[in-house]
Amino acid sequence: MKGPRSGRGVRPRVVVLRTAGTNCDLETVHALQRAGAEAERVHVRRLAERPADLGRYAILVLPGGFTYGDDVAAGRVLAVELRARLGDALGEFVAHGGLVLGVCNGFQVLVRAGLLPGGPAALGPEPQATLAANESNRFECRWVHVSVRGGGSPWLPERDEVWPLPVAHGEGRFLTRGPAVLEALEREGRVAFRYVDERGRPGGYPANPNGSAHHIAGVTDPTGQVLGLMPHPERNVEPWHHPAWTRLGVRAAGEGLALFRRGVAAARSG
């Protein structure tokens, strides 16, 4: 198998994986293209037929949606499919420096497959974390603030920042299998996104919209190459995406674009 290096270049190649129920693929492709990537939607079935094709890309993105209806649990059925059909290819992809991003349902898939927070070594049926039903027991769509941890991942800015991003999910409550997993994530600086209030401080509902432990909204694997988050950066890309743009004025771009730009830049130079 060729390494993901072959997907690099001025416009790094990105595969946006889709299947039945994926529904944020088009806007995710748009955000990636705005960030300078060459993004392509590929059905998981086609990739599973030729797992080595993953090596043609520099970045793999699992977009939001309700894959297979989120039946059983959000992202579970696709996670089983990835493990069974693309597990080895995924491990190799990350080992060769490939970047992986999972947003919302994509994050749920990565966690259920074990790729987050443990990385390729943890791919398997014994996940160390989960995204459980929101404490409210309801799907909720709202804008939140997240503090972004600077550094530590090619996806993230160099310095800590606070971004407004929308969440839209019913199962986003990040919990781990025992406190040790949580402590390790904190110790190793792998909590990439944390729900905060507009002043940047952690708070209860609705600042933390789902009851996540330690207000966690997104994490990386030990290498930092694999990132998953519940909020939707691809929905804060255009000047008019921010919910208060009619008060703040029209900006050049939304904060979410920075994430895609960082990832694409890393793939370009890496």
Add this chain to the structure above:
Amino acid sequence: MSEVPRAEAPPTVHRVEVVYRDEIPDPRGRAAATLLTEAGLRGLECVRTARLYVLEGASDPDRIARELLVDPVVERHAVDAPCLPEKGPQTRVLTVVRRPGVMDPASASVRRGVHDLGERVEAVRTAWRYYLMGELDDAAERLAIRVLANATVEEVLVGPARVPGSLGQRLPPGRSAARVSLNDLEEDALLGLARGRGLSLDLEEMRAVQQHFLRLGREPTDVELETIAQTWSEHCKHKTFAAPIRYTGPEGRREVVDGIFRTFIVAATRAIAAPWCVSVFEDNAGVVAFDGPWCLSFKVETHNHPSALEPYGGAGTGLGGVIRDTLGTGLGARPIASTDVFCLGPPDLPALEVPPGVLHPRRVLRGVVAGVRDYGNRMGIPTVNGALVFDRRYAANPLVYCGSVGLVPRDRVAKEARSGDLVVAVGGRTGRDGIHGATFSSAALDESSETLSSGAVQIGDPITEKRLADAVLAARDRGLHRSITDCGAGGFSSAVGEMARGLGAEVDLDQAPLKYPGLGPAEVWISEAQERMVLAVPPAALEGLRALCAEEDVEVAVLGRFTDSGRLVLSWHGETVGDLDLAFLHEGMPRPERVARWDAPRRASTGTGEGRTPRPRRPSGEVLLALLSGWDTCSREWVVRQYDHEVQGAAAVRPLVGPWEGPSDAAVLAPLAGSRRGVAIACGLAPRYGDLDPYRMAACSIDEAVRNAVAVGADPARIAILDNFAWGDPSDPATLGALVRAAQACHDVAVGLGTPFISGKDSLNNVYRHEGRATAIPGTLLVSALGVLEDVTRSITMDLKGPGHRLHAVGLTRDEVGGSAWGALEGLEGGEAPAVDAGRARAIYAAVHQAMGQGLVLACHDASEGGLGVALAEMALAGEAGLEVDLGRLPVDGDLDDARRLWSESASRLLLEAAPEAAGALEACLAGLPHADIGATTASGRLVVRGTSGGEVLEAPLEALREAWRTPLGRALEGGSP
């Protein structure tokens, strides 16, 4: 017919039960406990829930459980054993399982996961178990069964022993085609036949059918009879809207209306002759030009009767159905937004006042919101606009409107099946679901509807529809089909019958893929199983379509072909079971004349200037808080948050705006990546005015929808509208007279505003009969508006932007408190409903749009329900900005007291926030129109209103207004999903 096949030795059945770990709170259990307590269950201590998977022929149930079904971080499981103690004085166990034949979407996903694990399973069924803990007697158990399950689609197994066993579908086998003896029947027998078969045809129609077959010299088959009944149903043919009507109007004026639809709706669109209308009244949705090669489509449907019986499934499949209308517009439009409007009984309706056999409005509301949520969110289509209207008369006949907006390339709007094209079914399989939906939805409800019509109610499967959508849009882009339509009411019979119009078709009904064996040809033909569409495919394109659908995991079945015979020929395993003349099918329906009459109700005065002493009234501050917290005005946040209104990344103006999240007038989307062209989506409805005058009701509905679109920045010269009537029994001349009068207003106001109708639909017979008494809904017209914005970054939101700005009122306030929210609050009878001066409204909207284009407008909001007072409060609380207003400066007609200035609901009024230095330019835009600077925004954190005498008539801190407005609905409905 063959029986359901059964294996000699049934495969082993295993049960996997999954619960939250004991230390993890069970949110679903907590929600169930809230519902049960609210329903009056006493002695309940707690509820725990378990998901139950019944696996038939599973190779390794424990591994399947561990690696697929259980989340080890928060859950635990047991195989063939309960997870929690089932027995004991303090525990009652209820297992809720879907009835045979009702869709269980999770089943297919579990099978896929099992397969990916390398394991085997033959069949999967899922259920929920509720462990109720506490001192509960049998009566409590019976109550719990009613609350936790809907008998229409679910059954409840009580106690530990009763668990679903074999998965064999316990369905009666289908009848094969049969001749029906029709030709010798007399009047009573004809009607008896129609009723017995649930055909919803009246005597005259049955006679026309009889005449037709007498001429042919043969009896019809059941398939033929069903086809005619489906095609001629009110739902499909809109008989009332097409019928000639002898109408007696006010002052006894008589006229003959040659069809409401043609005379008022189509005529208005023709008169306006907007060059940007691309396809109107022809296709599954109306189509207008949008941006370069792109067009927009819009369609709104009702799904009232199914939603009354099973709100979750009814609303979900209602949305699913209208989304398929979008997919079936032109050669396929991409759904980009959904709308939903619910008209329901008030959430606090006392249980004793809920009519027999009817679900409580709270349960209906929770169910319909969850239905729209699950279908729309899973499809990935943002639900961006809607409304809630509450009235006791909707309690037995709730209205559920769902709308869908699509994007379609201009060169994919035209469609035409050709002789020789294949009739191809794509999407879900056909089952016994929804048999007789079209005829059922055309009849009235009564207390027995719940048990009799369960076949007409279904649960949707949005992921099947999402796959179907992905496949259809790809097929459109590759040019693989020449025509497409969705299977809605009437199923294949309506879809194929419609596409074959002017051509002919031969259909092999046995080629349709079935969910389970045992269906007869008539059932296949009229089944309303969801998530199916019919394509006309040139034979050369079939392989391409098959390959594409295989990739998207969508089933394809060739049912037959289109011909040029003018006949619809149906066969079943080689035998002809139907042979109908398409001309008779589509044009043979009798068009009897109807009688309609409208008498103006006697008006009572509401007090001003006519010598009557008004009763002592509440102070304005108190009125404002009561209106803001009233069901018709209070925040819809509880609903809005459950819908993904951000998916597809196109949102520019959302349902809630401003730092304190006030009610937006309309939604704005930028649906094309890389383009700033925007689409505004709005609605208007005002059923309360209809009691005074249906003409004004309809006029205000249109005016409100258009005004809402203008308020966010839509170009008033580029607004298309949709009419969706929901009415009572049209055989009652007064009810039909009110409909005629409402339709007249549709014509006059649409022409006056220059906003063409592009699509519409009607739902009649919204009547509930009980013990000889009939309750009808108030005649309701939903108007939906679709507007275009040159540039979404010029959109305006309704939240005040900050202190130091001026507030301008545009439009005239008159003594029009009839049917107003204030009138209802104060118990005032009669009065004038707001009248619309369409010419002036048009001028106002053009002028306001011009001012917006010049960047003069900082915020804009319409004044409608609750009048100026509520509009002021909403703008202030949304923007967290103080406001000081002088009622003496308000442009009014005549001598109006302060209360009327505040609460009158006169039409066509907008409030604008503008910088002080914009006054001159704004004046230039608004010259000649009623308008005035009525106040200023402040940093005081208060809303202050001065009356005509100069004194304060209203003064309230914003926090109080916000609290009153924000909380009522959530508080009434908190408790989670049903």
